Amino acid sequence: MDILIQQVDQLPSQIQDLVIASEKEGFHFIQKLVDEFQQGTNQxxxxxxxxxxAFDGQKLVACGGLNIQMSDDEEANKAEAKYKIGRVRRFYVLPEYRRSGLARKLLQELEKRAKPNFSALCLFTGTKVAAQFYQKQNYVFVENHSNYNYFKYLI
Incomplete structure (x- = not known):
């Protein structure tokens, strides 16, 4: 498997393939990625x-983004203006590419690119399988937080 991971400024035309696959699994966050990108609310x-x-040849097989994690608190937003915490968003791998090491490779690339600007990453997942994956990547479960449920310091 020769997978190419790259950063993009625009959504690739094949993004609809990920939308269709994710919707079949009951996940709506890839469609949300497309909607927010088109509306300009999160690009x-x-x-x-x-x-x-991530591409396997011409086939789009995965995606994952990083946003600045903002607090609900206005004062905390000002304090976080140095962008210390990043939020992993819209992380998805096609089912047939799971358990191949691709998700780990994609997350490691995301973390490597995050390190210059962020001291920690957070994310939210609602599935047990995803939670197990993130725990294996040294993310720690955080109880009772309104914005995320997994957290990792970048060292």
Missing amino acids: FNRYGEFLLV
Whole structure:
């Protein structure tokens, strides 16, 4: 498997393939990625943010982005202006590419690119399988947090 992971400024035309596959699994966050990108509400283009995609030849097989994690608190937002915490968003791998090491490779690339601007990453997942994956990547479960449920310091 010769997978190419790259950063993109625009959604690839094959993004609809990920939308269709994710919707079949009951996940709506890839469609949300497309909607927010088209509306301009989240284009992963603020300082330190980015969107990664993975291709197997011409086939789009995965994506994952990083946003600045903002607090609900106005004062905390000002304090976080140095962008210390990043949020892993819209992370998805096609089912037939899971358990191949691709998700780990994509997450490691995301973390490597995050390190210059962020001291920690957070994310939210609602599935047990995803939770197990993130725990294996040294993310720690955080109880009772309104914005995320997994956290990892970048060292």
